[in-house]
Amino acid sequence: AQSVSQHNHHVILSEAASLELGCNYSYGGTVNLFWYVQYPGQHLQLLLKYFSGDPLVKGIKGFEAEFIKSKFSFNLRKPSVQWSDTAEYFCAVNAYPIIFGSGTRLSIRP
């Protein structure tokens, strides 16, 4: 069975700091990987996705993620965060259906 682990439950950063959110998955076959974001009071939105090709994937709002197959990881990164990045971030694996991690709450200090 597939599963997703997000080890950081709550991350607090200052504006302009660099961000890396960890995600590890467990699945023996080919997987499609996603990061979703949920801004306060809004619905889940797709941030970026990976299913083949270049393991470094670029998404919206300056986010990127790197798929490392040997480590079963798909970490999310952003070089310089903004206050508006305050949200909950979910890593997800789709070998049908989409399985979500428990989420990481990101708080940005102005």
Next chain:
Amino acid sequence: GAGVSQSPRYKVAKRGQDVALRCDPISGHVSLFWYQQALGQGPEFLTYFQNEAQLDKSGLPSDRFFAERPEGSVSTLKIQRTQQEDSAVYLCASSLEDRGLKAGYTFGSGTRLTVV
């Protein structure tokens, strides 16, 4: 419509009451999913429709939960005899692609159900 629409946005139910939650997916999307999101947790899969066919209901927590999509468009999630543990946000998602494997899903804003 432009997005996935869910109603009501909030629902308070007395324990034992039946509730019905509606989802209006993006027009033309063949796949429709229901998820349950408890406070502080990630969404958990409940059930999947391909058009009007319910192909997977393995995530439904009990036989009190029932979902339908009779014409392959709007879907309703019904919970009978609600219990306090049913309190959660219920999310609906749709995808143009069968099972949404690569395209991912478009989510609605959810219905927050509180059972008192």
